[in-house]
Amino acid sequence: MTTDRKHIKVTYSSLGSPDPLLHDYYEEDVTTARANLGGTYPMYINGEWRDGEKTFAKYSPIDTNLVIGHFSHGSRQDVDDAVAAAKAAYPTWRDTPWLERLSYLRRVADLISERLFQMAAVVSLEVGKNRLEAIGEVEETADLIRYCIQAMEENDGFIKQLASETEKHHNRSVLKPYGVWGVISPFNFPCALSGGPAGAALIAGNTVVHKPADDAPLTAVLLAQCFHDAGLPPGVYNMVTGGDEPGKALVANNDIDGITFTGSYDVGMSILRKFSTQTGYMRPVIAEMGGKNPVIITKNANLEKAAYGVMRSAFGLTGQKCSACSRVYVDNEVKEVFTQILVDITEKIKVGDPTERETFMGPIINGTAYRAYRRYARELADQGDVLTGGTTLEIGDGYYVAPTVVDNLPDNHALWTEEMFAPIVVLGGYDDIDEAMKKANHIDLGLTAGFYSEDKAEIDWFLSHIEAGVVYVNRESGATTGAWPGYQAFGGWKGSTGSGKAAGSYYYLQQYMREQSHTIVD
Numbered sequence: 434m435t436t437d438r439k440h441i442k443v444t445y446s447s448l449g450s451p452d453p454l455l456h457d458y459y460e461e462d463v464t465t466a467r468a469n470l471g472g473t474y475p476m477y478i479n480g481e482w483r484d485g486e487k488t489f490a491k492y493s494p495i496d497t498n499l500v501i502g503h504f505s506h507g508s509r510q511d512v513d514d515a516v517a518a519a520k521a522a523y524p525t526w527r528d529t530p531w532l533e534r535l536s537y538l539r540r541v542a543d544l545i546s547e548r549l550f551q552m553a554a555v556v557s558l559e560v561g562k563n564r565l566e567a568i569g570e571v572e573e574t575a576d577l578i579r580y581c582i583q584a585m586e587e588n589d590g591f592i593k594q595l596a597s598e599t600e601k602h603h604n605r606s607v608l609k610p611y612g613v614w615g616v617i618s619p620f621n622f623p624c625a626l627s628g629g630p631a632g633a634a635l636i637a638g639n640t641v642v643h644k645p646a647d648d649a650p651l652t653a654v655l656l657a658q659c660f661h662d663a664g665l666p667p668g669v670y671n672m673v674t675g676g677d678e679p680g681k682a683l684v685a686n687n688d689i690d691g692i693t694f695t696g697s698y699d700v701g702m703s704i705l706r707k708f709s710t711q712t713g714y715m716r717p718v719i720a721e722m723g724g725k726n727p728v729i730i731t732k733n734a735n736l737e738k739a740a741y742g743v744m745r746s747a748f749g750l751t752g753q754k755c756s757a758c759s760r761v762y763v764d765n766e767v768k769e770v771f772t773q774i775l776v777d778i779t780e781k782i783k784v785g786d787p788t789e790r791e792t793f794m795g796p797i798i799n800g801t802a803y804r805a806y807r808r809y810a811r812e813l814a815d816q817g818d819v820l821t822g823g824t825t826l827e828i829g830d831g832y833y834v835a836p837t838v839v840d841n842l843p844d845n846h847a848l849w850t851e852e853m854f855a856p857i858v859v860l861g862g863y864d865d866i867d868e869a870m871k872k873a874n875h876i877d878l879g880l881t882a883g884f885y886s887e888d889k890a891e892i893d894w895f896l897s898h899i900e901a902g903v904v905y906v907n908r909e910s911g912a913t914t915g916a917w918p919g920y921q922a923f924g925g926w927k928g929s930t931g932s933g934k935a936a937g938s939y940y941y942l943q944q945y946m947r948e949q950s951h952t953i954v955d
């Protein structure tokens with residue numbers, strides 16, 4: 434690796450016209466990462482690297498012959514040891530002055546930024562994310578941590594003086610950590626949705642046990658290395674890889690005081706239920722549980738802008754973002770023109786190896802998702818019209834599928850409401866805009882939503898009626914995706930969330946703390 438690299442500050446917006454050096458750095462690190470694939474990697478428990486008794490192999494979705502590495506299959510004992518280590522480390526970490534905690538976490542964020550391209554290369558190889566999105570995600574992780582650092586500073590450690598009854602009374606409100614915090618993260622944002630919540634929990638004074646997704650264990654190891662190299666005391670951050678077992682063991686462990694889960698609605702709801710009944714009192718659950726995100730396009734929209742926004746959000750990361758756009762309601766007066774533009778630009782998408790500069794869409798994550806895509810494509814072709822896509826693609830031995838646009842699907846079809854996590858978008862025409870809004874809102878999920886209209890009154894109407902946590906109007910770079918910490922608060926409504934508070938927002942960090950009121954009388 435070149436040692437004297439120029440610092441390039443990345444956000445999803447700066448990636449629109451990136452510094453050419455960014456490509457050089459990324460390519461250099463992809464070459465190195467490819468050459469080093471296939472190693473055996475441990476877990477991180479109590480400040481030590483521990484090999485599990487069993488291992489599992491992780492293959493790349495880009496080419497199923499490519500072994501990313503062999504990873505520890507964490508057992509219940511490993512999880513219980515990690516929780517015990519976190520519990521033992523908690524009192525000292527809690528009592529560490531918050532400014533000192535911030536300097537540890539600032540080091541973690543800086544290490545992530547320093548290793549930006551190295552980690553992004555692994556994200557691409559491991560989950561099939563294209564280069565710009567992978568680079569963006571890794572830097573987003575550092576920024577999620579920095580955002581929480583800033584929140585802690587701006588709020589002076591969340592110690593607030595309150596009014597006093599008399600001169601002798603000294604009252605204040607203090608936010609304090611809970612204890613041991615579990616983080617269960619998904620494959621699609623393996624860095625941001627691990628480092629973001631773990632960073633917040635640690636800044637707040639909790640200790641952490643992290644269980645990453647089976648499909649993204651190497652990113653988790655690299656992240657654990659950042660926590661380790663930042664010099665965090667043993668037990669403060671722990672990471673256990675493996676299948677379902679360590680995740681279940683984490684949820685079953687009553688020494689976990691709070692948990693952040695990002696993943697499916699069904700798993701999120703089951704964690705929520707267990708957490709509220711397993712112990713004598715409720716414990717906090719921060720959950721982000723998916724979306725079925727709608728876009729409404731009126732006859733007053735700039736259709737070109739709308740088509741690009743929908744295309745980017747429906748097919749970015751192969752449709753596997755919780756924030757992906759999967760339903761579009763478009764005024765029948767402009768539907769034909771809009772559909773034509775969308776189909777044209779969809780057919781120009783370059784699908785292939787995500788580490789290649791021109792590739793927009795990499796493979797789908799694994800064999801199960803690949804087979805599910807085929808099943809969805811069949812069902813959609815049976816009942817609706819597949820305007821483009823609907824097929825798997827023969828590109829080497831990878832899990833490649835075509836971006837798919839579907840029209841004329843009956844209103845009562847299950848795939849109008851089921852989250853597919855695949856590059857499939859379904860179009861519906863409307864004559865009455867109130868009907869379109871009803872359809873957009875009628876499901877249990879409410880994560881993101883988009884709107885296209887150049888009419889100010891229509892925009893106000895949309896903003897006051899839509900039931901979603903993250904909404905975008907006339908955004909060409911993404912109709913429903915691409916929130917950045919500090920720019921967009923990212924969190925859902927209804928079944929998409931547990932708390933109604935978003936990540937990368939003013940209100941996020943407070944969720945990792947509980948309030949204590951102090952009254953001291955002279």
Ligand code: UN1
Nearest residue numbers: 754755756914915916917
């Ligand atoms: C997710 O898809 O699980 O706004 C999170 C976005 C990303 C976050 C997506 N920042 O698309």
